[in-house]
Amino acid sequence: MSEPAAVPVHHAPRGFVRRYIFSTDHKVIGLQYFFLALFSVLVGMLLSLAMRYHLTNPDAKVRLFEMLWPDGAAGGLMTPELYLSLMTIHGTIMVFFVLTTAPQSGFGNYFLPLQIGAEDMAFPVLNMLSFWTTFLALVVLLAAFFVEGGAPLGGWTAYPPLSAIPAAGPGQGMGMTLWIASVGLFCVASLMGAINFITTIIDLRCTGMTLARMPLTVWGWFVTAIISLLAFGVLLAAAVLLLLDRGAGTSFYVPGGLIVNDRLLDHKGGSPLLWQHLFWFFGHPEVYIAILPGMGLVSQVLSVFARKPVFGYKAMVTAMLAIAVLGFVVWGHHMFVSGMSPYSAIAFSVLTMTIGVPSAIKTFNWIGTLWGGSIRFETPLLFAAGFVSLFVAGGISGIFLGQPTLDLYLHDTYFVVAHFHMIMGVAAIFGIFAATYYWFPKMFGRSMHSALGKAHFYLTFIGVYLIFVPMHSVGLAGNPRRYPDFKEFEFLAELGGAHTFISLAAYFTAAVQLLFLANLFWSMWKGRPAAANPWEATTLEWTVASPPPHDNFGGVTPQVHQGAYEYSVPGRSRDYVMQSEP
Amino acid sequence: MAFAALVWVVAAAVSVFFAARMWWFPEAISAHGADYDRQFAATWWVAGVIFVLAQLLLGWVMLRYRGMGRRAVYSHGNNALEMTWTLGGAVLFLGLVLIGTRIWAGVHLAAPRAGALEVEVSAKQFAWSYRYKGPDNRFGRTRPELANDSAGNPFGLDESDEAARDDVVTAMLRVPAGRPVVLMLTAKDVIHNFFVRELRIKQDTVPGMRIPLSFQAEKPGRYEVACSELCGLGHHQMRSTLLVMPAEEFDAWMREQAGP
Numbered sequence: 001m002s003e004p005a006a007v008p009v010h011h012a013p014r015g016f017v018r019r020y021i022f023s024t025d026h027k028v029i030g031l032q033y034f035f036l037a038l039f040s041v042l043v044g045m046l047l048s049l050a051m052r053y054h055l056t057n058p059d060a061k062v063r064l065f066e067m068l069w070p071d072g073a074a075g076g077l078m079t080p081e082l083y084l085s086l087m088t089i090h091g092t093i094m095v096f097f098v099l100t101t102a103p104q105s106g107f108g109n110y111f112l113p114l115q116i117g118a119e120d121m122a123f124p125v126l127n128m129l130s131f132w133t134t135f136l137a138l139v140v141l142l143a144a145f146f147v148e149g150g151a152p153l154g155g156w157t158a159y160p161p162l163s164a165i166p167a168a169g170p171g172q173g174m175g176m177t178l179w180i181a182s183v184g185l186f187c188v189a190s191l192m193g194a195i196n197f198i199t200t201i202i203d204l205r206c207t208g209m210t211l212a213r214m215p216l217t218v219w220g221w222f223v224t225a226i227i228s229l230l231a232f233g234v235l236l237a238a239a240v241l242l243l244l245d246r247g248a249g250t251s252f253y254v255p256g257g258l259i260v261n262d263r264l265l266d267h268k269g270g271s272p273l274l275w276q277h278l279f280w281f282f283g284h285p286e287v288y289i290a291i292l293p294g295m296g297l298v299s300q301v302l303s304v305f306a307r308k309p310v311f312g313y314k315a316m317v318t319a320m321l322a323i324a325v326l327g328f329v330v331w332g333h334h335m336f337v338s339g340m341s342p343y344s345a346i347a348f349s350v351l352t353m354t355i356g357v358p359s360a361i362k363t364f365n366w367i368g369t370l371w372g373g374s375i376r377f378e379t380p381l382l383f384a385a386g387f388v389s390l391f392v393a394g395g396i397s398g399i400f401l402g403q404p405t406l407d408l409y410l411h412d413t414y415f416v417v418a419h420f421h422m423i424m425g426v427a428a429i430f431g432i433f434a435a436t437y438y439w440f441p442k443m444f445g446r447s448m449h450s451a452l453g454k455a456h457f458y459l460t461f462i463g464v465y466l467i468f469v470p471m472h473s474v475g476l477a478g479n480p481r482r483y484p485d486f487k488e489f490e491f492l493a494e495l496g497g498a499h500t501f502i503s504l505a506a507y508f509t510a511a512v513q514l515l516f517l518a519n520l521f522w523s524m525w526k527g528r529p530a531a532a533n534p535w536e537a538t539t540l541e542w543t544v545a546s547p548p549p550h551d552n553f554g555g556v557t558p559q560v561h562q563g564a565y566e567y568s569v570p571g572r573s574r575d576y577v578m579q580s581e582p
Numbered sequence: 583m584a585f586a587a588l589v590w591v592v593a594a595a596v597s598v599f600f601a602a603r604m605w606w607f608p609e610a611i612s613a614h615g616a617d618y619d620r621q622f623a624a625t626w627w628v629a630g631v632i633f634v635l636a637q638l639l640l641g642w643v644m645l646r647y648r649g650m651g652r653r654a655v656y657s658h659g660n661n662a663l664e665m666t667w668t669l670g671g672a673v674l675f676l677g678l679v680l681i682g683t684r685i686w687a688g689v690h691l692a693a694p695r696a697g698a699l700e701v702e703v704s705a706k707q708f709a710w711s712y713r714y715k716g717p718d719n720r721f722g723r724t725r726p727e728l729a730n731d732s733a734g735n736p737f738g739l740d741e742s743d744e745a746a747r748d749d750v751v752t753a754m755l756r757v758p759a760g761r762p763v764v765l766m767l768t769a770k771d772v773i774h775n776f777f778v779r780e781l782r783i784k785q786d787t788v789p790g791m792r793i794p795l796s797f798q799a800e801k802p803g804r805y806e807v808a809c810s811e812l813c814g815l816g817h818h819q820m821r822s823t824l825l826v827m828p829a830e831e832f833d834a835w836m837r838e839q840a841g842p
Contacts, residue, residue, distance in 0.1 A: 255790025372655030
């Protein structure tokens with residue numbers, strides 16, 4: 001067959017509700033996820049600002065706090081339990097509804113079918129169901145603020161017995177139940193999404209799109225979907241058991257002989273460590289769920305803007321797979337001081353440090369991709385290069401925390417907080433920013449403002465280093481995390497200056513994000529109209545109009561003849577060869 | 583240009599900031615603490631060198647290969663380089679773990695030294711209690727239902743047991759300098775964590791478990807014990823004091839507690 005096969009053109013549904021709300025179009029669903037994540041990141045960021053403000057001004061009376069939380073901040077003074085509930089929701093919303101949602105469900109949904117030459121995801125209705133389940137999970141989570149006792153105070157890790165016993169603190173009643181329900185719903189949604197992604201990638205690649213020609217973004221989503229499928233089921237099971245311990249009188253996590261509020265409980269035979277094993281069996285792979293799509297995107301963006309093939313494509317794919325496999329056997333490094341056998345700590349430690357190897361491969365290959373390139377300094381490139389810098393900065397502290405010996409002091413200090421914010425928070429968010437600036441022209445048919453984007457990059461890059469470098473140091477001074485104030489301890493009083501500095505840097509960095517928001521919304525309506533392929537990139541999404549038609553390729557099934565990274569091929573007049581070019 | 587300059591400034595500023603040690607570890611008060619600090623320093627150098635080199639390199643390629651109309655090199659990679667950084671990384675990272683494991687084993691795997699002072703630690707929302715064996719050198723029987731803080735019996739000592747009557751219960755952890763100590767960590771309600779910065783040790787106290795923790799403090803003084811596992815709304819106030827006393831003072835205190 002020499003001509004591309006013609007398939008019937010599919011038009012978008014006409015009704016507003018079917019088209020934009022209960023849509024089965026992967027592009028609309030991708031945008032829904034994107035805006036859900038955008039809303040969530042704003043909520044999460046505002047919560048963190050409230051926390052940073054309280055840490056540096058523990059006695060301040062703030063009208064706004066009282067308006068938002070009349071019980072938790074009566075008279076404007078934030079109670080410890082309110083602080084801890086803000087922290088819990090901050091962590092939960094950021095991990096699940098931002099870092100898991102935006103790169104995978106958001107950009108993955110929008111661009112996966114486009115990049116592999118498919119008309120839609122394999123299961124469009126399941127896709128819609130997955131989004132609305134995520135939406136419901138978010139509503140249930142935020143509802144926890146408004147029930148009696150408020151949101152739970154046990155952190156996003158929800159360790160029992162604290163999370164299993166409603167009497168263990170305010171927020172551990174209805175608020176905690178809602179938290180578990182929300183996480184359970186999110187697990188279900190993620191499982192649906194994972195099945196859909198895996199099936200789509202296996203079944204719906206167009207002719208010529210072999211695995212070895214897939215863009216690394218697709219590899220990122222593929223590996224992430226596999227991890228999600230294996231990890232979220234475990235968290236779901238763990239959450240159900242926790243719910244049973246709370247409501248049905250079981251004792252999976254609660255041992256006998258507990259005395260809470262001077263009352264002897266009648267639980268018997270459970271183990272608090274069981275939850276930690278199940279939670280971190282999910283929780284550590286979750287870190288890679290958040291960062292792998294970013295890794296794929298960064299590889300993509302560096303190659304496009306360096307006008308150079310990805311350095312070591314096969315090594316990059318192998319490294320992703322290695323990270324995925326190793327990610328499932330290192331969960332114990334979260335539990336070095338938990339009371340688990342000290343022998344297993346050594347085994348987990350060796351496996352953990354092994355994960356540094358594929359991480360190092362990726363870092364050097366990113367630098368190798370830039371090496372010898374002809375770099376175009378557009379905003380997506382800056383965020384991708386910033387990602388590399390932050391990935392190194394955030395990964396390097398893992399060499400400390402992966403050693404049980406050093407964890408004897410550093411565990412649960414601000415050193416850990418700085419570590420995971422740097423790598424899982426900031427580096428992953430830089431991946432999301434890079435994706436936004438990179439794909440915005442395709443999604444909205446307009447360009448984002450370039451100078452504003454660069455200013456946003458530079459100021460954010462400076463801001464995050466100003467926040468998190470001193471935070472490592474505060475951790476080295478032994479500052480425990482999850483303290484609502486630092487008044488009780490003499491050694492913490494000496495760290496007041498550091499905390500003030502960190503808070504100021506956080507306000508600054510948050511303020512800078514207004515540049516992004518302004519640019520995003522202004523460009524949606526007023527941005528310069530974008531061409532079909534403004535970055536001169538090779539992958540299939542750039543062969544169609546911006547934004548793409550409802551059925552992606554206008555009734556034509558594309559054919560692929562090239563790898564995804566044919567830049568600066570000698571003997572060609574243009575410095576890039578589209579994947580669809582013979 | 584701006585990117586390279588900025589990344590280099592970041593690398594330099596981070597190096598200077600940490601070299602200045604503005605906020606840093608307190609002085610260690612045990613042999614284990616000194617070992618810990620050495621392992622930390624070794625890791626610090628490895629991490630610092632990797633961090634600085636990677637940032638310098640990133641800045642350099644961004645500067646050197648900025649597009650100026652020139653065509654990029656067409657290359658898909660280099661297997662020799664790939665092998666070099668794979669093996670280099672593996673040796674470096676695994677080497678660090680193996681070196682540090684000895685220190686970990688010293689805390690958690692070594693048999694308790696003969697003659698070690700045994701102290702039972704009980705954590706609850708939001709207080710610490712410590713129990714010594716007393717003159718009979720035996721821990722007496724406890725029953726959870728007897729535990730009552732307001733009556734001064736946090737451990738639930740059973741007075742009907744002879745051995746329980748002379749047990750010494752305190753809110754401050756006193757230990758002799760220069761002698762081995764074994765804590766037996768327990769928790770009554772939720773998970774807590776026993777952390778003393780100067781000892782460089784941290785261990786969860788888990789309901790339903792008895793977790794031993796060995797140390798030997800060399801330098802007398804007062805040190806803060808901080809709960810380091812989120813335990814509820816008073817987590818940040820769950821403080822107690824470790825008082826390391828000269829051995830003879832500790833013995834005198836113990837005799838005094840035992841009463842006439």
